[in-house]
Amino acid sequence: MTTYAIDFRHSSINFSIKHMMISKIHGGFNSFSGHVQMEQxxxxxxxxxxxDLDVASINTRDHSRDHHLVSADFFDADRYPKITFIKTATEGDNKNFKLIGxxxxxxxxxxxxxxxIYSGHVKSPWNTDAYGFSCTTLLNRKNFNLTYNAALESGxxxxxxxxxxxxxxALNPL
Known part of the structure; x- marks a missing residue:
């Protein structure tokens, strides 16, 4: 098995969610770690x-909103400092597949x-191998007990x- 390091300068974990029924808020996690190991x-x-994502590293470019998101109203980062994903299966071919976990x-x-989507492999100008992947999913926050909300005056x-x-x-073999 080969272990792959995450190239943190070229990797990101981001999210978006509807805000006030008319726009989307975008954010991400500035601190995360990962273990990726496979034969090929x-x-x-x-x-x-x-x-593993560090909940306290959430960043929506609004300090007061980020502070609220790590509070007990949402993620309760003091009690639950990590969000974790562990792979259980895959389906499909090696270019476009489902990662289940x-x-x-x-x-x-x-x-x-x-x-x-597997984006492919390149040799960097520094003679290192790099492999790229784009991953997306849609989840309902209420399934994870993230239920805070407020009614709008306009409905x-x-x-x-x-x-x-x-x-x-972006992954690099060790």
């Missing part, structure tokens, strides 16, 4: 994959499915339920 980078069937937020674990709610997750991943 093109074959995820036997891969071991785990990601257990996502744990606030001690609630649910199965999620990421659509993954509707402040925060949507569906959260779009986008992961851009």
């Amino acid at each position: 980078i093109e074959d995820f069937k036997n891969a071991e994959i785990r990601f 257990d996502l744990t937020i606030k001690d609630l674990t649910k199965e999620v499915v990421f659509d993954v 509707g709610v402040l925060i949507g339920e569906d959260v779009q997750i986008n992961v851009e991943l």
